[in-house]
Amino acid sequence: MLEGLKEFASEFFVTGDPLIYGAMVAIGITMITIVAVLTYFKKWGWLWRNWLTTVDHKKIGIMYIIASIIMLFRGGVDALMMRLQLAMPNNEFLNPEHYNQVFTTHGTIMILFMAMPFMFGLFNVIVPLQIGARDVAFPFLNALSFWLFFLGAMLFNLSFVIGGSPDAGWLSYPPLSELSHSPGVGQNFYIWGIQISGIGSLATGINFLVTIIKMRAPGMRWMKMPMFTWSVFSTCIIILFAFPILTVTLALLFLDRFAGAHFFTLDLGGNPMMYINLIWMWGHPEVYIVVLPAFGVFSEIVSTFSRKKLFGYKSMVFAMLIISFLSFFTWAHHFFTMGSGADVNAFFAVTTMLIAIPTGVKIFNWLFTMYRGRIRMATPMMWTLAFIPCFIVGGMTGVLLSVAPADFQFHNSYFLIAHFHQVLIGGVVFGYFAGLYYWWPKMFGFQLEEKLGKWAFWTWNIGFYVCFMPQYAVGLMGMTRRLSTYGWDTGWWELNFVSTIGAFLMGVGFLFQVAQIADGIRKYKSLKASADPWDGRTLEWSIPSPAPEYNFAITPRGDDIDEWWEEKERRAKGIYPPEQPLEPIHMPKNSGIPFIMSVFWFIAGFGFVFGWLWMAILGLAGVGICMIARSFSYDTDYYIPVDEIKRTEASLRGSV
Amino acid sequence: MNKKPRSLIRIIIPVVLTLVTIALIVWPMLAGGQYVVLDPKGPIGASQRDLIVISTILCAVIIVPVLILSAVIVWRYRDKPDNKAAYEPNWSHSTKAEAIWWTVPIIIIGILAIVTIRYTYVLEPSKPLAHEKAPITIQVSSLDWKWLFMYPEQGIATVNTLNIPADRPVKFELTADSPMNSFWIPQLGGQIYTMSGMAMTLYLQADHEGKYWGSGANFTGEHFGEMRFDVNATSDEDFDKWVAEVKQSSQELTTEGYNALAEPGTSNVAYYSAFPEGLFQNIVTKYVVDGQSAHSKHGTSKEASGAIQNATDTSNQDEDKSAN
Numbered sequence: 001m002l003e004g005l006k007e008f009a010s011e012f013f014v015t016g017d018p019l020i021y022g023a024m025v026a027i028g029i030t031m032i033t034i035v036a037v038l039t040y041f042k043k044w045g046w047l048w049r050n051w052l053t054t055v056d057h058k059k060i061g062i063m064y065i066i067a068s069i070i071m072l073f074r075g076g077v078d079a080l081m082m083r084l085q086l087a088m089p090n091n092e093f094l095n096p097e098h099y100n101q102v103f104t105t106h107g108t109i110m111i112l113f114m115a116m117p118f119m120f121g122l123f124n125v126i127v128p129l130q131i132g133a134r135d136v137a138f139p140f141l142n143a144l145s146f147w148l149f150f151l152g153a154m155l156f157n158l159s160f161v162i163g164g165s166p167d168a169g170w171l172s173y174p175p176l177s178e179l180s181h182s183p184g185v186g187q188n189f190y191i192w193g194i195q196i197s198g199i200g201s202l203a204t205g206i207n208f209l210v211t212i213i214k215m216r217a218p219g220m221r222w223m224k225m226p227m228f229t230w231s232v233f234s235t236c237i238i239i240l241f242a243f244p245i246l247t248v249t250l251a252l253l254f255l256d257r258f259a260g261a262h263f264f265t266l267d268l269g270g271n272p273m274m275y276i277n278l279i280w281m282w283g284h285p286e287v288y289i290v291v292l293p294a295f296g297v298f299s300e301i302v303s304t305f306s307r308k309k310l311f312g313y314k315s316m317v318f319a320m321l322i323i324s325f326l327s328f329f330t331w332a333h334h335f336f337t338m339g340s341g342a343d344v345n346a347f348f349a350v351t352t353m354l355i356a357i358p359t360g361v362k363i364f365n366w367l368f369t370m371y372r373g374r375i376r377m378a379t380p381m382m383w384t385l386a387f388i389p390c391f392i393v394g395g396m397t398g399v400l401l402s403v404a405p406a407d408f409q410f411h412n413s414y415f416l417i418a419h420f421h422q423v424l425i426g427g428v429v430f431g432y433f434a435g436l437y438y439w440w441p442k443m444f445g446f447q448l449e450e451k452l453g454k455w456a457f458w459t460w461n462i463g464f465y466v467c468f469m470p471q472y473a474v475g476l477m478g479m480t481r482r483l484s485t486y487g488w489d490t491g492w493w494e495l496n497f498v499s500t501i502g503a504f505l506m507g508v509g510f511l512f513q514v515a516q517i518a519d520g521i522r523k524y525k526s527l528k529a530s531a532d533p534w535d536g537r538t539l540e541w542s543i544p545s546p547a548p549e550y551n552f553a554i555t556p557r558g559d560d561i562d563e564w565w566e567e568k569e570r571r572a573k574g575i576y577p578p579e580q581p582l583e584p585i586h587m588p589k590n591s592g593i594p595f596i597m598s599v600f601w602f603i604a605g606f607g608f609v610f611g612w613l614w615m616a617i618l619g620l621a622g623v624g625i626c627m628i629a630r631s632f633s634y635d636t637d638y639y640i641p642v643d644e645i646k647r648t649e650a651s652l653r654g655s656v
Numbered sequence: 657m658n659k660k661p662r663s664l665i666r667i668i669i670p671v672v673l674t675l676v677t678i679a680l681i682v683w684p685m686l687a688g689g690q691y692v693v694l695d696p697k698g699p700i701g702a703s704q705r706d707l708i709v710i711s712t713i714l715c716a717v718i719i720v721p722v723l724i725l726s727a728v729i730v731w732r733y734r735d736k737p738d739n740k741a742a743y744e745p746n747w748s749h750s751t752k753a754e755a756i757w758w759t760v761p762i763i764i765i766g767i768l769a770i771v772t773i774r775y776t777y778v779l780e781p782s783k784p785l786a787h788e789k790a791p792i793t794i795q796v797s798s799l800d801w802k803w804l805f806m807y808p809e810q811g812i813a814t815v816n817t818l819n820i821p822a823d824r825p826v827k828f829e830l831t832a833d834s835p836m837n838s839f840w841i842p843q844l845g846g847q848i849y850t851m852s853g854m855a856m857t858l859y860l861q862a863d864h865e866g867k868y869w870g871s872g873a874n875f876t877g878e879h880f881g882e883m884r885f886d887v888n889a890t891s892d893e894d895f896d897k898w899v900a901e902v903k904q905s906s907q908e909l910t911t912e913g914y915n916a917l918a919e920p921g922t923s924n925v926a927y928y929s930a931f932p933e934g935l936f937q938n939i940v941t942k943y944v945v946d947g948q949s950a951h952s953k954h955g956t957s958k959e960a961s962g963a964i965q966n967a968t969d970t971s972n973q974d975e976d977k978s979a980n
Contacts, residue, residue, distance in 0.1 A: 096878045100875075167877075169875055174835075176835045266852055266853045266943035267945065269945045271853075272835075272836065272852075273851070307745055308745045308746075308748070309745065310748060311747075311749070312754050313748065313749075335849070337847050337848050337849050338849050339781065339782070339848060339849065341780070342777045345776050346773045346777070349769070349772045349773070350772065350773065353765050353769055353772070356761060357758070357761045357762055360757070361757055361758055363722065364722075364753075365754075367722075367725060370729050370730060370733055371729050372733065372741070372742045372747055373733050373743065374733060374734075374735040374743055375730060375734045375735055377734070385730060388726050392726075395719075396719050400708065400712060400715065403707060403711045403772045403775075404776045405704055405707055405772070405779040406704055406707045406846075407846075408779075408781070408846020408847055408848070409693045409701075409704050409708065409842060409847075410693075411847060412847070412873040412875075413693075413873065458673075465681060466680050466681060470681060470684050473685045476692070476694055477690060477692055478692045478693065478840075478869060478871065480871060480872075482875040482880065482881075483880075483881040484881050485881055486881070491688050491690060492689055494687045494688045498681070498683070498684045501680070
């Protein structure tokens with residue numbers, strides 16, 4: 001019995017690596033601390049009522065962002081481990097197997113569990129406020145989406161201490177990801193972690209499409225929508241079409257592994273290339289999914305901090321919609337070297353380059369928004385300004401990669417690695433940071449002090465260029481991606497060494513940000529933010545910071561693109577809107593079902609990972625019961641009485 | 657208030673930081689190894705280098721002015737009390753301006769698209785190279801985690817080292833007996849995937865004698881980083897001499913030997929004086945189910961290899977086209 005248990009434990013837990021033992025201890029201590037603190041301060045009820053069961057889009061957004069920053073930390077540690085391994089030739093810090101696991105989790109986490117939730121966090125916090133709505137279209141579904149993402153991400157993150165991490169690359173090409181080459185449970189963690197959170201992503205896409213279509217303030221016609229909302233809209237269109245492809249692809253891969261199907265294995269008539277096509281049909285649009293909202297953030301910030309209307313609004317909208325359409329015709333540029341022939345390569349080369357046109361137009365429009373404006377160098381604007389040259393260069397190397405015959409030399413090399421990190425960090429990460437700093441006062445009600453933020457900005461930026469510029473060079477020297485080690489004779493070590501220095505500088509930048517936030521939390525009482533700290537232009541700045549749970553005491557009108565700016569102009573001229581009576585506000589009630597249902601999904605996923613059918617069935621049954629329970633709960637909403645609204649408004653607005 | 661001179665330290669720090677950053681980036685670029693992609697030694701690599709240069713120039717035509725423009729705009733319109741530059745908060749549309757920046761990128765991308773399409777057809781990897789000498793055929797298989805090179809005309813085989821005659825086209829036929837890999841000799845020309853179940857064709861040529869560097873470029877698992885090989889381009893005489901030497905001094909690669917070689921693991925450089933006939937075709941079709949052949953029910957058993965060979969003889973013709 002004891003022997004059996006020992007054997008099970010040695011298979012169940014990952015053993016033998018001091019780094020992982022360290023992580024296990026750290027996780028254990030963190031868990032115990034959290035439980036102890038919550039118990040000591042008697043905060044379990046608070047946690048459950050205010051956070052775990054909330055359907056408030058702003059709180060859900062905050063939870064998304066917190067989760068995403070934790071994932072940024074984990075993905076960042078992975079990145080630093082890789083850079084440490086590559087800093088010197090013939091390094092033995094990580095063995096090849098461990099290295100493969102690290103880059104696989106780094107890629108998966110950064111795209112799916114860092115960028116996506118950060119983006120959804122911003123969607124959640126801002127979109128309803130910008131369109132003058134009280135919540136999203138489906139608040140319950142919204143909570144469910146979050147918890148599905150969160151528990152999917154936790155399932156994936158469990159892999160490195162329990163069972164072993166996936167190691168077939170972040171897109172898990174077969175046959176490497178098939179049973180034949182990855183017999184362990186790592187790939188199952190990959191499939192189920194992404195699958196569970198992917199359902200949440202798809203639901204969020206639908207939720208925000210409906211929210212934007214149906215819940216805009218009176219007067220807000222399509223061409224009056226704020227640019228960030230437009231970017232969310234075009235992103236959600238891509239999500240709607242791309243995520244089902246991912247779901248099906250992973251389901252087929254799971255059937256291959258679990259049920260002995262042969263969709264992607266050569267024997268018995270499957271085809272690995274089919275997987276590669278499918279995964280990139282999702283994977284390339286995914287890149288635009290994460291970058292379009294960043295474009296929306298930049299549009300808001302450029303306009304606010306230049307104190308000027310956004311230049312070329314219609315062009316901006318048109319450009320974004322074109323990008324979301326074209327994003328579906330670019331997937332084959334990830335395998336020009338597959339030998340699909342000149343016709344196919346020429347087609348995909350041209351469709352890929354075409355995306356540079358609308359993107360370039362957007363950059364011109366941002367520049368001309370600043371032209372004849374007054375540019376204030378606050379942190380959100382600094383990140384935006386850093387984005388512009390970074391993305392221009394990254395975009396250019398992207399165009400170079402789309403030139404099919406030249407791509408035969410760039411493909412799979414560090415040139416490619418440098419390119420996509422430049423557009424993803426320079427575009428997506430900088431954009432989300434800018435958005436976080438910009439909307440921070442609206443989310444939390446206090447301003448962050450800028451001094452540490454500027455230190456963070458400069459270390460991040462210098463670190464970025466020191467890290468990735470050498471990688472373009474080492475790519476042209478023939479270094480291929482995913483190499484875990486190389487020899488002295490290659491002549492690559494100087495570049496790699498410098499690149500590692502840059503990576504650590506970026507890590508220091510992250511620490512500055514953490515310090516900045518910690519410092520802000522410590523002094524939040526003295527840093528209290530006004531309703532409109534940046535002299536903003538859109539509706540979210542017309543309500544107190546932080547926004548009350550019902551957002552708008554009186555439903556606003558959205559007759560202009562910069563409605564709040566116009567309103568301020570009118571007020572300056574002494575024209576005030578007519579006084580409207582307050583009415584009771586209809587709100588959704590909190591619910592524990594999204595959380596509980598997601599825990600059951602987690603249990604089902606864990607069962608499938610280890611092939612324990614009893615557990616999977618148990619989990620799925622729990623999911624079913626939750627669905628039934630929800631369909632029988634009739635008491636799902638309530639009204640906030642007028643008195644309470646008056647009290648809240650008075651306390652939030654203070655003397656105003 | 658703004659008349660107060662900036663303290664010197666506030667100017668020195670950014671200048672020093674900028675210089676250090678630039679030095680840090682530029683130094684390894686100059687000190688490091690050789691830019692193999694930009695230093696081609698064969699016609700395919702040279703065309704690709706040209707294309708890289710052309711497309712870089714085309715892109716630079718647009719991005720360099722934009723970079724300068726952004727710096728100028730940000731500097732000129734920064735928010736300073738004494739900034740005399742114009743301020744027009746409501747200026748948000750100009751059809752003329754927008755027409756210009758829709759048109760310019762369209763023109764640039766249009767030119768680039770034409771160049772790309774032209775080169776895509778010219779440099780199609782399966783297109784034979786024009787040369788007075790007939791091409792030599794080399795069959796390449798990526799295994800877990802080594803490269804097997806077979807010379808059907810010479811009847812020899814090597815592992816993890818490749819000898820080719822210089823100044824003569826080489827027709828590589830490529831497949832994989834392992835996850836998809838990518839065959840890349842940067843100085844001769846771009847890479848192409850090796851894939852199980854199909855034979856790809858890649859024409860390359862070395863203009864000069866010399867030792868070039870090749871590797872597997874697509875991740876295939878644990879020891880994929882060790883799939884490196886040297887390419888020795890020699891004169892025709894030296895090549896023939898080398899073939900004769902290999903024929904004399906090496907062992908034969910048997911079917912059993914191949915099966916052992918195909919097992920996952922790394923390998924040193926090795927030479928074989930002969931290899932089983934039809935081995936390449938057997939590797940191509942090893943995992944493929946062919947409706948007409950008898951081996952579909954037999955999985956990958958060795959006994960079935962005779963049947964595979966019969967089946968593949970008929971499918972040899974689409975070897976030249978990189979079939980799908």
